[in-house]
Amino acid sequence: MKVALFGAGRIGTVHAASIRLDPRCELVAVTDVVAEAAEALAAQHAIAVKNPEEILGDRSIDAILIASSTNTHADLIEKGVAAGKAVFCEKPIDLDLARARTVQAIAAKADKPIMLGFNRRFDPNFSALKAAFSGGEIGKGEMLAVTSYDPGPPPVSYIKVSGGLFRDMMIHDFDICAWLFGMPKFVTASASCLVDPEIGEAGDVDTAVVTLDYADGRIATIRNSRRAIYGYDQRIELLGSDGMIEARNVLENTVAKSTAAGTVSAKPVLFFLERYMRAYAIEWSAFVDAVLDGKPVPASVADGVNALALAEAANISLKEGRRIEITADMTGR
Amino acid sequence: MKVALFGAGRIGTVHAASIRLDPRCELVAVTDVVAEAAEALAAQHAIAVKNPEEILGDRSIDAILIASSTNTHADLIEKGVAAGKAVFCEKPIDLDLARARTVQAIAAKADKPIMLGFNRRFDPNFSALKAAFSGGEIGKGEMLAVTSYDPGPPPVSYIKVSGGLFRDMMIHDFDICAWLFGMPKFVTASASCLVDPEIGEAGDVDTAVVTLDYADGRIATIRNSRRAIYGYDQRIELLGSDGMIEARNVLENTVAKSTAAGTVSAKPVLFFLERYMRAYAIEWSAFVDAVLDGKPVPASVADGVNALALAEAANISLKEGRRIEITADMTGR
Amino acid sequence: MKVALFGAGRIGTVHAASIRLDPRCELVAVTDVVAEAAEALAAQHAIAVKNPEEILGDRSIDAILIASSTNTHADLIEKGVAAGKAVFCEKPIDLDLARARTVQAIAAKADKPIMLGFNRRFDPNFSALKAAFSGGEIGKGEMLAVTSYDPGPPPVSYIKVSGGLFRDMMIHDFDICAWLFGMPKFVTASASCLVDPEIGEAGDVDTAVVTLDYADGRIATIRNSRRAIYGYDQRIELLGSDGMIEARNVLENTVAKSTAAGTVSAKPVLFFLERYMRAYAIEWSAFVDAVLDGKPVPASVADGVNALALAEAANISLKEGRRIEITADMTGR
Amino acid sequence: MKVALFGAGRIGTVHAASIRLDPRCELVAVTDVVAEAAEALAAQHAIAVKNPEEILGDRSIDAILIASSTNTHADLIEKGVAAGKAVFCEKPIDLDLARARTVQAIAAKADKPIMLGFNRRFDPNFSALKAAFSGGEIGKGEMLAVTSYDPGPPPVSYIKVSGGLFRDMMIHDFDICAWLFGMPKFVTASASCLVDPEIGEAGDVDTAVVTLDYADGRIATIRNSRRAIYGYDQRIELLGSDGMIEARNVLENTVAKSTAAGTVSAKPVLFFLERYMRAYAIEWSAFVDAVLDGKPVPASVADGVNALALAEAANISLKEGRRIEITADMTGR
Known part of the structure; x- marks a missing residue:
């Protein structure tokens, strides 16, 4: 299962390690608005830095992990679903309850799993x-x-x-x-x-x-x-x-x-x-x-x-x- | 210090033992509406059973300990104060807040200590x-x-x-x-x-x-x-x-x-x-x-x-x- | 059950309290080589100071509690047994094993209980x-x-x-x-x-x-x-x-x-x-x-x-x- | 630092994971008398199965980790030292104290670190x-x-x-x-x-x-x-x-x-x-x-x-x- 990572900050780094530890997964790409962060994480795991569109458009990628800032979560979940990806997203969906409900409506029709990072x-x-x-x-x-x-x-x-x-x-x-x-x-x-x-x-x-x-x-x-x-x-x-x-x-x-x-x-x-x-x-x-x-x-x-x-x-x-x-x-x- | 006990139930029995353990005190009398309870406790400690009036009227008694039922507390505190006794009373003063406040007003003028049994x-x-x-x-x-x-x-x-x-x-x-x-x-x-x-x-x-x-x-x-x-x-x-x-x-x-x-x-x-x-x-x-x-x-x-x-x-x-x-x-x- | 106490030191004082707490017992006498210690304990419990012979000879005394110094234990156990008393003795019987065995032989023939204070x-x-x-x-x-x-x-x-x-x-x-x-x-x-x-x-x-x-x-x-x-x-x-x-x-x-x-x-x-x-x-x-x-x-x-x-x-x-x-x-x- | 592993059993597998987790190390080869065990571990980590002589003779390998059976430890330590490798060996050196002392004498002259696996x-x-x-x-x-x-x-x-x-x-x-x-x-x-x-x-x-x-x-x-x-x-x-x-x-x-x-x-x-x-x-x-x-x-x-x-x-x-x-x-x- 090929996975791409959105967000190369503290929590993204943790998730990258989890992906690497699971023998069923291959981490293939990372993206981050801070180019240095994306590059550092990519270098550490010998993977590619890509932009979001490349990741979403790459049909070989099975799943995306969203660990970018909160204000990007809702959009990325929707785009991931539209691109046919399985989606793992850090909490919260959005700070706005109405926006979160819109995502929920879209998620309800998705045919791939969507999961939220309630780690506890x-x-x-x-x-x-x-x-x-x-x-x-x-x-x-x-x-x-x-x-x-x-x-x-x-x-x-x-x-x-x-x-x-x-x-x-x-x-x-x-x-x-x-x-x-x-x-x-x-x-x-x-x-x-x-x-x-x-x-x-x-x-x-x-x-x-x-x-x-x-x-x-x-x-x-x-x-x-x-x-x-x-x-x-x-x-x-x-x-x-x-x-x-x-x-x-x-x-x-x-x-x-x-x-x-x-x-x-x-x-x-x-x-x-x-x-x-x-x-x-x-x-x-x-x-x-x-x-x-x-x-x-x-x-x-x-x-x-x-x-x-x-x-x-x-x-x-x-x-x-x-x-x-x-x-x-x-x-x- | 001579002490009389009002109430020979479960908590009265506990207090009787505490009084006996304190070398500064002498337990001298007990009263209870249940005569058998008063007599049993009196026999155990070799003290007299008296009625409330006898106790309150006995000037040799320095303090009273009120462990009788809640509805008697307020009256007994007031009578004890009036009789010039130091008063120890089990909680609560009364179930009625207004009544408790009346007791408080009287207590404020007492010249002997009045203490409530907040044991914790x-x-x-x-x-x-x-x-x-x-x-x-x-x-x-x-x-x-x-x-x-x-x-x-x-x-x-x-x-x-x-x-x-x-x-x-x-x-x-x-x-x-x-x-x-x-x-x-x-x-x-x-x-x-x-x-x-x-x-x-x-x-x-x-x-x-x-x-x-x-x-x-x-x-x-x-x-x-x-x-x-x-x-x-x-x-x-x-x-x-x-x-x-x-x-x-x-x-x-x-x-x-x-x-x-x-x-x-x-x-x-x-x-x-x-x-x-x-x-x-x-x-x-x-x-x-x-x-x-x-x-x-x-x-x-x-x-x-x-x-x-x-x-x-x-x-x-x-x-x-x-x-x-x-x-x-x-x-x- | 009437009890006399040998030894009014630290451990004797503890035992005196235990005797007093047990409603089946009456503490009636105390003896100690240090007269002041015996008198202080006697005053506290309103009992008599006696000498060992008086205690052992008093047929109304049912039991003796030996809390005196170790070197007196063996003798006192033997004298207590001889006087027909039940005996409670602090450990050890004696510092000398052979002497302790002699006591054991005598104890084996006693018709009243003899108990050692292995408190733990x-x-x-x-x-x-x-x-x-x-x-x-x-x-x-x-x-x-x-x-x-x-x-x-x-x-x-x-x-x-x-x-x-x-x-x-x-x-x-x-x-x-x-x-x-x-x-x-x-x-x-x-x-x-x-x-x-x-x-x-x-x-x-x-x-x-x-x-x-x-x-x-x-x-x-x-x-x-x-x-x-x-x-x-x-x-x-x-x-x-x-x-x-x-x-x-x-x-x-x-x-x-x-x-x-x-x-x-x-x-x-x-x-x-x-x-x-x-x-x-x-x-x-x-x-x-x-x-x-x-x-x-x-x-x-x-x-x-x-x-x-x-x-x-x-x-x-x-x-x-x-x-x-x-x-x-x-x-x- | 290139590392080769002797022994692909339970403890060898644990050590292989430790080597992989350390970014300073590269696990390059494994050997085991049980060919299937060596091959399974090699496949998991995408490394080569080699025989002991190949490993010891390969000058690009910096260190060996000995996790094979106890009776091979002493010989392998000595061979590793002779081949100029740093050596990590599971305990014990040998079941025989005299044999262990011989190893110690050789180890004393080694110019690369030799360490024993006292994990606690x-x-x-x-x-x-x-x-x-x-x-x-x-x-x-x-x-x-x-x-x-x-x-x-x-x-x-x-x-x-x-x-x-x-x-x-x-x-x-x-x-x-x-x-x-x-x-x-x-x-x-x-x-x-x-x-x-x-x-x-x-x-x-x-x-x-x-x-x-x-x-x-x-x-x-x-x-x-x-x-x-x-x-x-x-x-x-x-x-x-x-x-x-x-x-x-x-x-x-x-x-x-x-x-x-x-x-x-x-x-x-x-x-x-x-x-x-x-x-x-x-x-x-x-x-x-x-x-x-x-x-x-x-x-x-x-x-x-x-x-x-x-x-x-x-x-x-x-x-x-x-x-x-x-x-x-x-x-x-």
């Missing part, structure tokens, strides 16, 4: 949690709590184009809740700017709690902070009628030192590349399974629209100081 | 957490999360007179939030009946999440369930600008067994008497310090009014589906 | 481990490892009369091995003085490893140090054919703090009084069960002789640099 | 432990305990050619002790056959404890079992004058499930390929650093001789039931 679904810890839950090991789900803190805030220049915390950061956690519990009935958001005043000046928040109320009484809470000085804090906790299941943090190492000051163990691994390194490889493998073996796509465009709908509701909730009902027309299904 | 403030784990936080070890507080699950629901007969989950169960967690973060600006509640349908038929909930928004942007969340099949789950987690501090569960023992099924460690200790056994003794000792040494009362009537105001706000929030503002006139200060 | 057998963690092991939860036992480090060395004056590390400190661990695995075939000791040179000058060691080889191939190891700067380290680990079971340390609290330096959790509780506080109460209760209800004594004089035989063998092994065979005539059974 | 030195957990210890974080070392259990015994056919538990399995742990504490003065072994009677019939043991006594009083203990039903148990614990440092197990995932049966967390990862996956890559990288940058070899032939000397001493100790002194002429330095 493929983390071995989170998928072990889901397997135990789905297998009934803790009975019926009741309360879900997702903790997701970044080690430190990104530059304000990034914040300004990010779409805001709910669409940029909590989007992953909305997806985790939808993955485990489905779509809620109400979204209620609390948020503030406690970490970096410049983030507030840019109109965004850096600290947030969102509560999701489900029609059947289940409740999910998500906590986000742009700064946890001890590392990348990524946990899930799920209370059910027959028990509780947690996915705890992945630590840098297993060393513990005991002195008069207590016992010190290691911090969580620093950031998403370390934490989700294995998840990225498993995610790509699942996409190849979908393309080559016809397996269902484990993270669809509809899932992307759902997560975006929750982010939009959270933004409205925060602005208006009230809970927002999720109606059928807002979701991706 | 005296748990060595929680107080170690507070000491570290107050000592600046994790910087400025940002997000607080209190998890508090009972091992199983009480009988519905109890639920019916309990005042509801927010006033009966979450009252402790409201106090913990106020103890660590002060009084919030907004209260938003989500809740449902997932554990026992009879609780719902009795008009109460058994599963709840409450979010407290503070004027300066801090956020606290409380999660309650009437059932955690693995035991009494009592945790606090506090994110600050310089780190995170947690108080984890107290387990039955330190044994871990590793087999082909994984490593099994013990459950949390079963319920509040086991979990807070040490806290009850420390709490009583703090009251005696206040009476004998003039130290400040570490859990005041105002604290009780505050917790009750948050519970009342949560009830309104749940009923009306909106967040409730905590105004100055609602609080105990 | 009553630690809830260790007894949960033993229950799981005896219940077959990890199959057949194969390797046992006991870790036992004191927080810091005692004064050299104590070392000089202690009988040496094997008889004073490791005696407990020998008993734990015998309790879990029975008596071994060979004892091999390694030891040195690494903590305090004065201990070496006094002819003792402060760091030791002993290996016990069993006739059927099982192996136990004991590690002792007079100093673990992080606290009182008391662990057991047992590998079996179907799994492994551990009793981990008891920590000061459950608080964990995460910062840029990692996650710090609490140290083990400081020393034996804190660590084995509950064990002392359970131990006493087991003695009362033996006296009043005829239950078997859970730590017998024979157990004491066995532990002492292993200590003696370790001393010889260390001196001669070879493994020592435990023959039938060396043991307490 | 490169485990990130163990190297973090060593860094903390070397950095003085726990003061002066006093007691070291290495626990190393395989998940299950190998086939008896393997046992018969393995050289026995001490040379085949505990060799790693001897090296860890020498790496952390240096060479001891005495070796004392206890061992038995508890796991599989066929291992005993083949003249080997499957359960063993070895104590290493150091001239300055430090003591190390190693525990080995061929079977830990819960997984691959690989731990180090080191007590020092200022604290204790442990490297705990690496678990399959971070999921914990709490039910009425307690809290279950995951087992250790299954076996050495999973546990030491990262170590193998880091190890290879260290060899390339030595070859290309002249850095010191972090695991030398002398280290291999030392570990073998300890294994030989353990065998004698077990046979003769006494401790064995390690004299200067027995070691690799």
Whole structure:
């Protein structure tokens, strides 16, 4: 399966390695608006730099991987579908929910798999949690709590184009809740700017709690902070009628030192590349399974629209100081 | 210091033991509407059964400990104050916020200490957490999360007179939030009946999440369930600008067994008497310090009014589906 | 059951509290060569100070608890037996194995229970481990490892009369091995003085490893140090054919703090009084069960002789640099 | 740097992947006595199958990696040195100590790096432990305990050619002790056959404890079992004058499930390929650093001789039931 890569930045580089590790794939081309980035990645993998049109027009290329900037995602998915390619696209589809729904309509008619990069679904810890839950090991789900803190805030220049915390950061956690519990009935958001005043000046928040109320009484809470000085804090906790299941943090190492000051163990691994390194490889493998073996796509465009709908509701909730009902027309299904 | 006990039930029995353990105290009398209960406790400790009037009229008695049913608390505090006694009263002051405020007004004029039984403030784990936080070890507080699950629901007969989950169960967690973060600006509640349908038929909930928004942007969340099949789950987690501090569960023992099924460690200790056994003794000792040494009362009537105001706000929030503002006139200060 | 106490020092004080807590017992008298100590303890519990002869001659006294210095144990056990008392004696019986065997011969003919204070057998963690092991939860036992480090060395004056590390400190661990695995075939000791040179000058060691080889191939190891700067380290680990079971340390609290330096959790509780506080109460209760209800004594004089035989063998092994065979005539059974 | 691989079995395959991952290396040839194995590996990496003579005679090849059977190691190291190659060889050098010493003498005169595959030195957990210890974080070392259990015994056919538990399995742990504490003065072994009677019939043991006594009083203990039903148990614990440092197990995932049966967390990862996956890559990288940058070899032939000397001493100790002194002429330095 021949693959071309759109975007040679940090996440594109990670995906290139995943493609190379999968013996069923051949990485054949890369494109990037920053020519130097494309050339460096091409040199590293001994592949060609091409422009987007060349890639889309090359009938020997089976799949494209979109890891370019967010504002290009929707267009590239549509062009990839039109060119008959299988498409893997980083989240989000678009910052605009209406635009994402247009993509969804087009995706619905595509005959090749389209998958979104919700990498956390493929983390071995989170998928072990889901397997135990789905297998009934803790009975019926009741309360879900997702903790997701970044080690430190990104530059304000990034914040300004990010779409805001709910669409940029909590989007992953909305997806985790939808993955485990489905779509809620109400979204209620609390948020503030406690970490970096410049983030507030840019109109965004850096600290947030969102509560999701489900029609059947289940409740999910998500906590986000742009700064946890001890590392990348990524946990899930799920209370059910027959028990509780947690996915705890992945630590840098297993060393513990005991002195008069207590016992010190290691911090969580620093950031998403370390934490989700294995998840990225498993995610790509699942996409190849979908393309080559016809397996269902484990993270669809509809899932992307759902997560975006929750982010939009959270933004409205925060602005208006009230809970927002999720109606059928807002979701991706 | 001579002490008389009102209430010879489960919690009265615990307090009797605490009084006996403190060498500065002498337990001299007990009273209970159930004569057999009073007599059994009196026999165990070789003390007299008296009626309330005898106790209040006995000038040799320095302090009374009120562990009788909730609907007697307010009256007994007032009578104790009028009789010139130091008063220790189990939470809550009353199920009615207005009535609690009347008590507070009277308490404000009392010249002997009046203390409320917010036992969790005296748990060595929680107080170690507070000491570290107050000592600046994790910087400025940002997000607080209190998890508090009972091992199983009480009988519905109890639920019916309990005042509801927010006033009966979450009252402790409201106090913990106020103890660590002060009084919030907004209260938003989500809740449902997932554990026992009879609780719902009795008009109460058994599963709840409450979010407290503070004027300066801090956020606290409380999660309650009437059932955690693995035991009494009592945790606090506090994110600050310089780190995170947690108080984890107290387990039955330190044994871990590793087999082909994984490593099994013990459950949390079963319920509040086991979990807070040490806290009850420390709490009583703090009251005696206040009476004998003039130290400040570490859990005041105002604290009780505050917790009750948050519970009342949560009830309104749940009923009306909106967040409730905590105004100055609602609080105990 | 009326009880008199020999020894009003640190451990006698602990036992006095255990006696007082058991509603089946009445503490009636105390004796100590240090008059002030006896009087202080007597005043605290409102009991009489008597001399040993008065206690032994008082037919209303059912049991004696021997917590006086080691060199008085053997005599007092014999006198207690002769006076028809039930006897509880702190370990060890005597520093001299031959003398201990004489006591054993006399004890064998006593018609009242005689019990030794091997407190660790009553630690809830260790007894949960033993229950799981005896219940077959990890199959057949194969390797046992006991870790036992004191927080810091005692004064050299104590070392000089202690009988040496094997008889004073490791005696407990020998008993734990015998309790879990029975008596071994060979004892091999390694030891040195690494903590305090004065201990070496006094002819003792402060760091030791002993290996016990069993006739059927099982192996136990004991590690002792007079100093673990992080606290009182008391662990057991047992590998079996179907799994492994551990009793981990008891920590000061459950608080964990995460910062840029990692996650710090609490140290083990400081020393034996804190660590084995509950064990002392359970131990006493087991003695009362033996006296009043005829239950078997859970730590017998024979157990004491066995532990002492292993200590003696370790001393010889260390001196001669070879493994020592435990023959039938060396043991307490 | 062009590399040729001797041995296309399980460990050869792992090393081939490490070579491929290092951008400084090119894997150019493979050889194996099993032609099919060589061809499969060659096909996977698009390289040539050659015979040993071709590889040794090819002056464009800079380094050889010896992952063939143990009985070929010594000869191949010598031939590699003679051919002017840098040599990386899996442990052990040889099952015979005298033969290993001959190799050492030849290695001493080689002008290219020769490195032994003591993979555990490169485990990130163990190297973090060593860094903390070397950095003085726990003061002066006093007691070291290495626990190393395989998940299950190998086939008896393997046992018969393995050289026995001490040379085949505990060799790693001897090296860890020498790496952390240096060479001891005495070796004392206890061992038995508890796991599989066929291992005993083949003249080997499957359960063993070895104590290493150091001239300055430090003591190390190693525990080995061929079977830990819960997984691959690989731990180090080191007590020092200022604290204790442990490297705990690496678990399959971070999921914990709490039910009425307690809290279950995951087992250790299954076996050495999973546990030491990262170590193998880091190890290879260290060899390339030595070859290309002249850095010191972090695991030398002398280290291999030392570990073998300890294994030989353990065998004698077990046979003769006494401790064995390690004299200067027995070691690799």
